[in-house]
Amino acid sequence: MVLVHGAATGPGVWATTAAALRGTVEVLCPDRPQSGDLGAEIAFLAPLCDGAFVIGVSGGATLGLELAARGVPIEGAVLHEPAAGSLAPGLLDHVAEGLATGGVRGFGTALYGPAWNPSLTTATLETVAGEFAMFGAFEPAPLGDAAARVTLTVGEHSPPSRHRSVRALCEHLGTRQRVLPGVGHAAHLENGAALAELAQRP
Secondary structure, three states, X not given: OEEEOOOOOOHHHHHHHHXXXXXXXXXXXXXXXXXXXXXXXXXXXXXXXXXXXXXXXXXXXXXXXHHHHOOOOOOEEEEEOOOOHHHOOOOOHHHHHHHHHHHHHHHHHHHHHHHOOHHHOOOOHHHHHHHHHHHHOOOOOOOHHHHHHEEEEEEOOOOHHHHHHHHHHHHHHOOEEEEEOOOOOOHHHHHHHHHHHHHHOO
């Protein structure tokens, strides 16, 4: 399984999920380039994800959708609250405000909530701003046959806007939808074992 991190995080964000999976499957938690360029991120991830099951949260979930859309032969995916582009206008306005007023700390807190702290990233303000621009420009593309192997999740405690965005994505792409109990957007930090369990029994 390949665990893909989002913006203002790194491989360490997956500690709980990876621990729950180890011993049952090979687990990779790559440190992506965080280049701000979608093509470069996919080029880095594609060889790692070829034939693998992908788990992603937030920006990592968005990259999971893009991998599938570009025909990377993933075994399947559990993707938690990816970006939805024009299907969910205004979804990330509060995150943009957090970045503008509080830099990396403001961004991480606005996006992930209290489960996030600055020790989870080494990214600079420039890097985070570039990532946010990349994910903000994302538009979901058809997944083809991979849609049947992809599950999109939303946190029980996430705001209505997130529930609407995931529902719209599922309807648009033809994927399955699940609600993860007891978590919000930062599912990997709030209950990483739940992601591992769902990935093993999607």
